[in-house]
Amino acid sequence: FTEPVQFSLKKMPVNTHSFESHVFTTMNWFQMTKPGEKIVVGVSGGPDSVALFHVLNSLAPQMGFNFVVAHVNHNLRPQSLNDKNFVANLAAKHDKDFFCLDADVVAFAKEQHLSREEAGRRVRYSFFEELLTRLNAHKIATAHHVDDQIETFFLRLFQGTTSTGLKGIPAQRGAIIRPLIHAHRSQILQYLEDNNIECVTDETNFIPDTDRNFVRNVIMKSVSERFPNY
Numbered sequence: 001f002t003e004p005v006q007f008s009l010k011k012m013p014v015n016t017h018s019f020e021s022h023v024f025t026t027m028n029w030f031q032m033t034k035p036g037e038k039i040v041v042g043v044s045g046g047p048d049s050v051a052l053f054h055v056l057n058s059l060a061p062q063m064g065f066n067f068v069v070a071h072v073n074h075n076l077r078p079q080s081l082n083d084k085n086f087v088a089n090l091a092a093k094h095d096k097d098f099f100c101l102d103a104d105v106v107a108f109a110k111e112q113h114l115s116r117e118e119a120g121r122r123v124r125y126s127f128f129e130e131l132l133t134r135l136n137a138h139k140i141a142t143a144h145h146v147d148d149q150i151e152t153f154f155l156r157l158f159q160g161t162t163s164t165g166l167k168g169i170p171a172q173r174g175a176i177i178r179p180l181i182h183a184h185r186s187q188i189l190q191y192l193e194d195n196n197i198e199c200v201t202d203e204t205n206f207i208p209d210t211d212r213n214f215v216r217n218v219i220m221k222s223v224s225e226r227f228p229n230y
Contacts, residue, residue: 019191032177035064037138040131045083048143050199051188068097074105101127117210144178147185
Protein backbone atom coordinates (compact mmCIF):
# COMPACT_ATOMS: atom_id res chain seq x y z
CA PHE A 1 0.00 0.00 0.00
CA THR A 2 1.54 3.25 -1.14
CA GLU A 3 -0.81 5.66 0.61
CA PRO A 4 0.75 7.82 3.35
CA VAL A 5 -0.87 7.01 6.67
CA GLN A 6 -0.65 8.14 10.26
CA PHE A 7 -1.38 5.77 13.08
CA SER A 8 -3.31 7.07 16.06
CA LEU A 9 -3.32 5.14 19.30
CA LYS A 10 -7.01 4.70 19.93
CA LYS A 11 -7.86 1.84 22.23
CA MET A 12 -8.40 -1.35 20.25
CA PRO A 13 -11.18 -3.87 20.99
CA VAL A 14 -10.20 -6.60 23.44
CA ASN A 15 -10.47 -9.43 20.91
CA THR A 16 -7.77 -8.42 18.44
CA HIS A 17 -8.42 -11.54 16.33
CA SER A 18 -12.05 -10.71 15.55
CA PHE A 19 -13.23 -9.40 12.21
CA GLU A 20 -14.50 -6.26 13.90
CA SER A 21 -11.06 -5.63 15.40
CA HIS A 22 -9.54 -6.10 11.96
CA VAL A 23 -11.82 -3.44 10.51
CA PHE A 24 -11.26 -1.18 13.52
CA THR A 25 -7.52 -1.35 12.91
CA THR A 26 -7.96 -0.42 9.25
CA MET A 27 -10.20 2.53 10.08
CA ASN A 28 -7.84 3.66 12.81
CA TRP A 29 -4.75 3.30 10.64
CA PHE A 30 -6.16 5.42 7.84
CA GLN A 31 -7.93 7.78 10.26
CA MET A 32 -11.15 7.29 8.34
CA THR A 33 -13.44 8.88 10.90
CA LYS A 34 -13.46 11.36 13.76
CA PRO A 35 -15.77 11.48 16.79
CA GLY A 36 -19.01 13.24 16.00
CA GLU A 37 -18.93 12.57 12.27
CA LYS A 38 -21.92 11.33 10.30
CA ILE A 39 -21.39 8.67 7.65
CA VAL A 40 -23.55 7.76 4.66
CA VAL A 41 -23.21 3.98 4.35
CA GLY A 42 -24.07 2.36 1.03
CA VAL A 43 -25.97 -0.88 1.63
CA SER A 44 -27.18 -3.00 -1.27
CA GLY A 45 -28.30 -5.91 0.87
CA GLY A 46 -25.53 -8.21 -0.37
CA PRO A 47 -22.95 -9.91 1.88
CA ASP A 48 -20.27 -7.21 1.69
CA SER A 49 -22.43 -4.20 2.45
CA VAL A 50 -24.45 -6.03 5.12
CA ALA A 51 -21.22 -7.00 6.85
CA LEU A 52 -20.11 -3.37 6.63
CA PHE A 53 -23.39 -2.25 8.19
CA HIS A 54 -23.05 -4.61 11.16
CA VAL A 55 -19.38 -3.86 11.75
CA LEU A 56 -19.94 -0.11 11.71
CA ASN A 57 -22.98 -0.51 13.95
CA SER A 58 -20.77 -2.35 16.43
CA LEU A 59 -17.85 0.10 16.23
CA ALA A 60 -19.87 3.34 16.18
CA PRO A 61 -20.28 3.74 19.97
CA GLN A 62 -16.57 3.20 20.59
CA MET A 63 -15.32 5.36 17.72
CA GLY A 64 -17.91 8.09 18.26
CA PHE A 65 -19.46 8.33 14.78
CA ASN A 66 -23.04 7.78 13.65
CA PHE A 67 -24.38 6.73 10.28
CA VAL A 68 -27.36 6.56 7.98
CA VAL A 69 -28.18 3.92 5.39
CA ALA A 70 -28.33 4.67 1.65
CA HIS A 71 -29.73 2.19 -0.86
CA VAL A 72 -30.12 2.42 -4.62
CA ASN A 73 -32.77 0.32 -6.34
CA HIS A 74 -31.32 -0.10 -9.83
CA ASN A 75 -34.49 -1.81 -11.11
CA LEU A 76 -32.39 -4.29 -13.05
CA ARG A 77 -33.82 -7.46 -11.50
CA PRO A 78 -37.30 -8.67 -10.48
CA GLN A 79 -35.92 -9.16 -6.96
CA SER A 80 -34.71 -5.57 -6.60
CA LEU A 81 -37.79 -4.56 -4.60
CA ASN A 82 -37.07 -7.39 -2.15
CA ASP A 83 -33.51 -6.06 -1.76
CA LYS A 84 -34.87 -2.59 -1.03
CA ASN A 85 -37.29 -3.91 1.59
CA PHE A 86 -34.58 -6.03 3.18
CA VAL A 87 -32.27 -3.04 3.63
CA ALA A 88 -35.12 -0.83 4.85
CA ASN A 89 -36.02 -3.41 7.50
CA LEU A 90 -32.37 -3.81 8.50
CA ALA A 91 -32.05 -0.06 9.02
CA ALA A 92 -35.33 0.14 10.96
CA LYS A 93 -34.36 -2.78 13.20
CA HIS A 94 -31.24 -0.90 14.28
CA ASP A 95 -32.84 2.56 14.41
CA LYS A 96 -30.91 3.93 11.45
CA ASP A 97 -32.29 6.50 9.04
CA PHE A 98 -32.92 4.96 5.62
CA PHE A 99 -32.67 6.77 2.29
CA CYS A 100 -33.47 5.12 -1.03
CA LEU A 101 -33.24 6.12 -4.67
CA ASP A 102 -35.38 4.27 -7.21
CA ALA A 103 -33.39 4.63 -10.40
CA ASP A 104 -33.94 3.64 -14.00
CA VAL A 105 -30.38 2.54 -14.70
CA VAL A 106 -31.24 1.01 -18.08
CA ALA A 107 -32.61 4.32 -19.36
CA PHE A 108 -29.68 6.26 -17.91
CA ALA A 109 -27.18 3.87 -19.52
CA LYS A 110 -28.81 4.31 -22.93
CA GLU A 111 -29.00 8.07 -22.55
CA GLN A 112 -25.34 8.40 -21.55
CA HIS A 113 -24.07 5.59 -23.83
CA LEU A 114 -22.69 3.66 -20.85
CA SER A 115 -22.61 0.05 -19.80
CA ARG A 116 -25.20 -0.82 -17.16
CA GLU A 117 -22.38 -1.46 -14.70
CA GLU A 118 -20.87 1.99 -15.19
CA ALA A 119 -24.29 3.65 -15.24
CA GLY A 120 -25.17 2.00 -11.94
CA ARG A 121 -21.89 3.10 -10.39
CA ARG A 122 -22.44 6.71 -11.43
CA VAL A 123 -26.02 6.70 -10.15
CA ARG A 124 -24.93 5.29 -6.79
CA TYR A 125 -22.13 7.75 -6.16
CA SER A 126 -24.22 10.67 -7.33
CA PHE A 127 -26.92 9.70 -4.82
CA PHE A 128 -24.42 9.19 -2.01
CA GLU A 129 -22.81 12.56 -2.68
CA GLU A 130 -26.22 14.24 -2.80
CA LEU A 131 -27.03 12.76 0.63
CA LEU A 132 -23.64 13.85 1.93
CA THR A 133 -24.53 17.45 1.14
CA ARG A 134 -28.19 17.30 2.10
CA LEU A 135 -27.55 15.69 5.50
CA ASN A 136 -24.39 17.67 6.29
CA ALA A 137 -22.61 14.34 6.59
CA HIS A 138 -18.85 13.93 6.54
CA LYS A 139 -18.06 10.59 4.87
CA ILE A 140 -19.43 8.01 2.46
CA ALA A 141 -18.61 4.38 3.33
CA THR A 142 -18.59 1.62 0.72
CA ALA A 143 -17.92 -2.09 1.16
CA HIS A 144 -14.98 -2.61 -1.22
CA HIS A 145 -12.53 -5.26 -0.03
CA VAL A 146 -9.31 -7.05 -1.03
CA ASP A 147 -10.95 -9.23 -3.68
CA ASP A 148 -12.43 -6.12 -5.27
CA GLN A 149 -8.92 -4.67 -5.31
CA ILE A 150 -7.57 -7.69 -7.16
CA GLU A 151 -10.42 -7.70 -9.67
CA THR A 152 -9.99 -3.98 -10.28
CA PHE A 153 -6.26 -4.38 -10.86
CA PHE A 154 -6.75 -7.02 -13.55
CA LEU A 155 -9.78 -5.29 -15.04
CA ARG A 156 -7.80 -2.08 -15.53
CA LEU A 157 -4.79 -4.03 -16.77
CA PHE A 158 -6.87 -5.75 -19.47
CA GLN A 159 -8.73 -2.58 -20.46
CA GLY A 160 -5.62 -0.43 -20.48
CA THR A 161 -4.64 2.11 -17.85
CA THR A 162 -1.76 4.10 -16.38
CA SER A 163 0.44 3.13 -13.46
CA THR A 164 -1.87 5.23 -11.29
CA GLY A 165 -4.84 3.14 -12.38
CA LEU A 166 -3.03 -0.07 -11.44
CA LYS A 167 -2.91 1.06 -7.81
CA GLY A 168 -6.49 -0.12 -7.59
CA ILE A 169 -9.03 1.14 -5.09
CA PRO A 170 -7.74 3.56 -2.42
CA ALA A 171 -8.71 3.06 1.20
CA GLN A 172 -9.86 6.65 1.27
CA ARG A 173 -10.50 9.16 -1.51
CA GLY A 174 -11.87 12.51 -0.52
CA ALA A 175 -15.00 11.87 1.53
CA ILE A 176 -15.19 8.21 0.47
CA ILE A 177 -13.91 5.63 2.95
CA ARG A 178 -13.62 1.87 2.58
CA PRO A 179 -13.40 0.22 6.02
CA LEU A 180 -13.26 -3.33 4.57
CA ILE A 181 -10.44 -2.62 2.13
CA HIS A 182 -7.99 -4.88 4.00
CA ALA A 183 -10.51 -7.73 4.43
CA HIS A 184 -10.90 -10.70 2.10
CA ARG A 185 -14.27 -11.89 0.85
CA SER A 186 -13.72 -15.16 2.72
CA GLN A 187 -13.37 -13.23 5.99
CA ILE A 188 -16.56 -11.33 5.29
CA LEU A 189 -18.52 -14.50 4.57
CA GLN A 190 -17.11 -16.17 7.69
CA TYR A 191 -18.14 -13.16 9.80
CA LEU A 192 -21.69 -13.37 8.48
CA GLU A 193 -21.85 -17.11 9.09
CA ASP A 194 -20.38 -16.90 12.60
CA ASN A 195 -22.93 -14.28 13.61
CA ASN A 196 -25.92 -15.77 11.75
CA ILE A 197 -26.36 -12.57 9.78
CA GLU A 198 -28.77 -12.71 6.87
CA CYS A 199 -28.24 -10.98 3.55
CA VAL A 200 -29.58 -11.16 0.01
CA THR A 201 -27.87 -12.68 -3.00
CA ASP A 202 -27.72 -11.02 -6.39
CA GLU A 203 -27.57 -13.98 -8.75
CA THR A 204 -26.47 -11.73 -11.61
CA ASN A 205 -23.08 -11.38 -9.89
CA PHE A 206 -22.33 -14.93 -11.02
CA ILE A 207 -23.16 -14.35 -14.68
CA PRO A 208 -20.04 -13.28 -16.65
CA ASP A 209 -21.92 -10.84 -18.85
CA THR A 210 -20.12 -7.71 -17.58
CA ASP A 211 -16.37 -7.12 -17.67
CA ARG A 212 -16.04 -7.26 -13.88
CA ASN A 213 -18.11 -10.43 -13.59
CA PHE A 214 -16.00 -12.01 -16.33
CA VAL A 215 -12.80 -11.18 -14.43
CA ARG A 216 -14.32 -12.37 -11.14
CA ASN A 217 -15.98 -15.60 -12.29
CA VAL A 218 -13.79 -16.70 -15.17
CA ILE A 219 -10.33 -15.15 -15.02
CA MET A 220 -9.79 -15.11 -11.25
CA LYS A 221 -11.34 -18.54 -10.83
CA SER A 222 -8.87 -19.99 -13.34
CA VAL A 223 -5.95 -18.08 -11.82
CA SER A 224 -6.74 -19.25 -8.28
CA GLU A 225 -7.04 -22.87 -9.42
CA ARG A 226 -3.76 -22.75 -11.30
CA PHE A 227 -1.87 -20.53 -8.82
CA PRO A 228 -3.43 -21.00 -5.38
CA ASN A 229 -0.93 -18.61 -3.75
CA TYR A 230 -1.36 -15.83 -6.31
